Amino acid sequence: MGQVDFKNLRKSFGSTNIIDGLNLEIHNSEFLVLLGPSGCGKSTTLRLLAGLESVSSGTISIDGCDVTELEPRDRDIAMVFQNYALYPTMTVEQNIGFGLKAKKMSPKLIKEKVNEVADLLGLTHLLNRKPNALSGGQQQRVAIGRAIVRKPKVFLFDEPLSNLDANLRLEMRAEIMKLHRELGATTIFVTHDQEEAMAMADRIVIMDKGLIEQVGTPTEIYFQPKTRMVAGFIGNPSMNFMKGEISKNSELKLPIGNIKVNTILNLGQHIDVGIRPEKIKLADPKRKPNENIVRVMVTNIELLGPRAIVKMEHESGQVLTSVVDHDEIGKYELGTNISISLASNALHIFPKIKD
Amino acid sequence: MHIKYKLILPLVFLLSGIMLYPFIFSLWLSLQDYRLTRINDVQFVGFENFGFIATDQSFLNAMGNTISFVASAVIIELIFGLSLALLIQKLLIFRGFVRSILLAPMFITPIAVGLMFRFLLNSEIGIIPFYLLRFGVSLDWFGPELALFSIVLIDVWQWTPFMLLMFLAGLEALPKTPFEAARVDGAGRWLTFSSITLPMLRPVIVVALIIRALDAFKVFEYVFAITRGGPGNSTETIMYYIYQTGFRFFRMGEAAAASILLIIFILVFVILIVYLSRPKVIK
Amino acid sequence: MIVSFENRLSRFLGTTAIFIAIILVLFPFLWIFLESIKPPSLGGRPDIWRFEPSWENWHEIVFNSNVPLNILNSFFIALITVVISLICGAPAAYAFSRFRGFQGARYSILAAEMMPPAILILPLFLLLYKLELIDSRVGVITAHLTFVVPVVAWFLIGFFDEVPKDLEDQAMIDGYTRFQAFYKVILPAVRPGLAAAGIFGFVLSWNDLFYSLLLTGAESRTLPVAIAGFWTFRGIELGKMAVAILIAVIPVLILSYSIQKHLIRGIGGSGVKY
Ligand SMILES: Nc1ncnc2c1ncn2[C@@H]1O[C@H](COP(=O)(O)OP(=O)(O)O)[C@@H](O)[C@H]1O
Numbered sequence A: 001m002g003q004v005d006f007k008n009l010r011k012s013f014g015s016t017n018i019i020d021g022l023n024l025e026i027h028n029s030e031f032l033v034l035l036g037p038s039g040c041g042k043s044t045t046l047r048l049l050a051g052l053e054s055v056s057s058g059t060i061s062i063d064g065c066d067v068t069e070l071e072p073r074d075r076d077i078a079m080v081f082q083n084y085a086l087y088p089t090m091t092v093e094q095n096i097g098f099g100l101k102a103k104k105m106s107p108k109l110i111k112e113k114v115n116e117v118a119d120l121l122g123l124t125h126l127l128n129r130k131p132n133a134l135s136g137g138q139q140q141r142v143a144i145g146r147a148i149v150r151k152p153k154v155f156l157f158d159e160p161l162s163n164l165d166a167n168l169r170l171e172m173r174a175e176i177m178k179l180h181r182e183l184g185a186t187t188i189f190v191t192h193d194q195e196e197a198m199a200m201a202d203r204i205v206i207m208d209k210g211l212i213e214q215v216g217t218p219t220e221i222y223f224q225p226k227t228r229m230v231a232g233f234i235g236n237p238s239m240n241f242m243k244g245e246i247s248k249n250s251e252l253k254l255p256i257g258n259i260k261v262n263t264i265l266n267l268g269q270h271i272d273v274g275i276r277p278e279k280i281k282l283a284d285p286k287r288k289p290n291e292n293i294v295r296v297m298v299t300n301i302e303l304l305g306p307r308a309i310v311k312m313e314h315e316s317g318q319v320l321t322s323v324v325d326h327d328e329i330g331k332y333e334l335g336t337n338i339s340i341s342l343a344s345n346a347l348h349i350f351p352k353i354k355d
Numbered sequence B: 001m002h003i004k005y006k007l008i009l010p011l012v013f014l015l016s017g018i019m020l021y022p023f024i025f026s027l028w029l030s031l032q033d034y035r036l037t038r039i040n041d042v043q044f045v046g047f048e049n050f051g052f053i054a055t056d057q058s059f060l061n062a063m064g065n066t067i068s069f070v071a072s073a074v075i076i077e078l079i080f081g082l083s084l085a086l087l088i089q090k091l092l093i094f095r096g097f098v099r100s101i102l103l104a105p106m107f108i109t110p111i112a113v114g115l116m117f118r119f120l121l122n123s124e125i126g127i128i129p130f131y132l133l134r135f136g137v138s139l140d141w142f143g144p145e146l147a148l149f150s151i152v153l154i155d156v157w158q159w160t161p162f163m164l165l166m167f168l169a170g171l172e173a174l175p176k177t178p179f180e181a182a183r184v185d186g187a188g189r190w191l192t193f194s195s196i197t198l199p200m201l202r203p204v205i206v207v208a209l210i211i212r213a214l215d216a217f218k219v220f221e222y223v224f225a226i227t228r229g230g231p232g233n234s235t236e237t238i239m240y241y242i243y244q245t246g247f248r249f250f251r252m253g254e255a256a257a258a259s260i261l262l263i264i265f266i267l268v269f270v271i272l273i274v275y276l277s278r279p280k281v282i283k
Numbered sequence C: 001m002i003v004s005f006e007n008r009l010s011r012f013l014g015t016t017a018i019f020i021a022i023i024l025v026l027f028p029f030l031w032i033f034l035e036s037i038k039p040p041s042l043g044g045r046p047d048i049w050r051f052e053p054s055w056e057n058w059h060e061i062v063f064n065s066n067v068p069l070n071i072l073n074s075f076f077i078a079l080i081t082v083v084i085s086l087i088c089g090a091p092a093a094y095a096f097s098r099f100r101g102f103q104g105a106r107y108s109i110l111a112a113e114m115m116p117p118a119i120l121i122l123p124l125f126l127l128l129y130k131l132e133l134i135d136s137r138v139g140v141i142t143a144h145l146t147f148v149v150p151v152v153a154w155f156l157i158g159f160f161d162e163v164p165k166d167l168e169d170q171a172m173i174d175g176y177t178r179f180q181a182f183y184k185v186i187l188p189a190v191r192p193g194l195a196a197a198g199i200f201g202f203v204l205s206w207n208d209l210f211y212s213l214l215l216t217g218a219e220s221r222t223l224p225v226a227i228a229g230f231w232t233f234r235g236i237e238l239g240k241m242a243v244a245i246l247i248a249v250i251p252v253l254i255l256s257y258s259i260q261k262h263l264i265r266g267i268g269g270s271g272v273k274y
């Protein structure tokens, strides 16, 4: 079990609202990732759920039981902190066993459980060391061990991988996913790294400025971004955006010309039109329907091994970025004009909200 | 000459003149029969002074008084200082204000503190005995039984603030996240204190303990202001003993020997504390 | 309630404890102030709280006693002691903070700081006696330097440690010599530290009784010795003593509060990492 429910959650520090009416249901056994730019309130959300911060209004329930006012220890959750938060004066063994000691479990049983977890995480030979004698990856494992030894209903991770170097990060990522599959406990994982989110999540929650922008599977988030913010935040290099307006005959009036699409938007509505870099292709001489051909000049080419990032500029000044496979790169030449095609069905249209 | 030696030169000169030379002079002095009353008749006597001091009942008594004084004062100050620091850290308002008030005693001249309490606790004109008497409590604060304890209390009044200062800074500097982890781990207040706060604070506690103890060994002003070592010699401390021997009985050689024994004792004490308080190594 | 504990009882107890501590600290100050403005005829009467405030004690002390001279002596001695301490201590503290090979040496400063005055007073007394400097300000300054210099030097090491090394590297690249870099760039950067160390040293010298008692006479007597004298020579002159104590204490409290936030770094030095 481990179903979490946020209802109308609000949190303010002083007069600034950090979390501004958050509603979210997290399913049992789910691996949910909170993703968003730094400062958007991810940690605060997690700390509210942990009980480390008190809510300003709204309720939090775990398995249908209202925990809003409960102390952290009564919520049956465990948390892994960004800097691991190991107890510096305790050995690895004492660190892992501390939560059990707090529950007044017998030393013998504690030892048994700690050994079991240490075994699972490959920490057995380190049990008598202090945290400052461990590498970053080992400290990370201890922090995870400390969480799983208590077998809580819900695991909370606050950017646990951001202090590790790239290789170790991949390794720990896989390990956390494996643990999740084996233990089956609900896991809420905070990160600002979209790649990490895509790779790990059952569902991703995109947050911005204390609000949820979109909830969905990684595929949904990538291919059907619901808001301009999500579209721009997900994807690397990020989506190309063009400012535009709906003109007559449901045509998009864009800097690069008019494009015909099916839209229900009204005449004169201001919009942003987005297209992912990998959807910008060289125009096929045998023109297909639904393709919009645009002449642009190649202004920059960055080679990135298997792929290259090509920047181009339209005569209107509109800049576009495209991702090109290595074997295609010969067709692009710096400073020359080329024709590219933008498939209508690859365009994402976001109405501008007046403010 | 490298610039680093030029930079320390003034200090080296100064300290050689005012500390190293007197220190060596003191060592020499301790081997002489040197009396202020017979300043032209100084005789080398070897370790005779040490022999005399080491068997002198007054010296042993002064040493005993000093050790009782230091141990009780420092331990009480440690407990009060730590408790107050923990409380003040939890203060939601007026924190800076409260801290400023509570730190005040450590800055004022000890002779003033001694004299204030001499009168506050005086059995005829003191306010405290006067009002205690109304509750039927009659204590002779500077009588034979209580005098040393009263001096401990005065030291506690003046120097608990020092412990408070150290511990407030120590607590402030502790990382916050282990405490959050402990809350999530379900640790109660006592378990958090005993297994997280206290061990993490240990280096600060050791330093505060050593500084305060070394300072307490020098206790002189309260004794001078209040009891002059009495009643009997129940409050004679080592500093007061040296002061008496050297400047009232004019026996400089013996006073020097006593001060050297004091230094050796302090050295042993510091080494012992450092040794005892080292983190335990787990095999 | 103003303490953040979870349960009410402990919140109440915590607030009460802080309250009691504040009263215990403030009470002697309040009492000494009241004594100082009691008419001399009522001095030493613990049962009397209501009286016409009288400034007679203050008047006596300021105009008809040696206390102004004692204040002057204390001030002068403390000031000169601090200036010499800073002049000798600052360059050395900088060297201890910056150069290899001084790691051990910085602890010799600590050792000097810990030296009990008992061992220094005897030779200092004899030396000053031979130089006919007993009852002179110079003599007292010499003695005060023995504890002020090490404290000031130790205090400053902590502050120099916090100045990034890049700063003097930059100055030297800009064409200054190392020494110029020290006094034109680094010293100004630790000005708050110099002020704090100076004030702390001043307070230490101002508060000293032991050395001053043995090395001063009528001419050079400092305020603490004078305060002690109210008891010895003239019987109990509580009101006047109260005035003298207040005069000794008030400036020091004001000075100390101005350096409160630097004290820890100074006392702990950089040898203590929390
Ligand atoms: N204790 C606090 N007091 C005031 N503001 C805070 C506090 N904690 C967080 N904030 C603010 O709340 C916002 C969200 O913080 P956080 O949840 O940590 O963001 P992130 O998504 O990067 O984890 C930030 O703007 C931060 O400055």
Ligand SMILES: [Mg+2]
Binding pocket: A042, A043, A044, A159
């Ligand atoms: Mg965060």
